[in-house]
Amino acid sequence: MHFQFYVGKEEAFMVVSFNSQNPGIVFIPLTMFGSSPPIPTPVLAKALRVDAQVVDLIKSKFTVGY
Known part of the structure; x- marks a missing residue:
């Protein structure tokens, strides 16, 4: 999974391309x-x-305990 976060103030334009030489399964919630x-x-x-508190609550359900 990839993400980008633009911190600029002006409008941005992006072109993205992905290839699938090695396709597989990605579990979106865990990722x-x-x-x-x-x-x-x-x-x-x-x-x-959503609010950051909601994200933190969801993240807490995926925390791996060691």
Whole structure:
């Protein structure tokens, strides 16, 4: 999973291309909320249009205990 977070003030344009030489399965919830290193909470909050507290609550369900 990839993400980008634009911090500029002006409008931006981006062209993205992905290839699938090695396709596989990606478990979206685990990838979004349980990845290491983690996707920053402000990025997820903005992408999902929810409060940071909601993201943190969801992330807590995917925390791996060692």
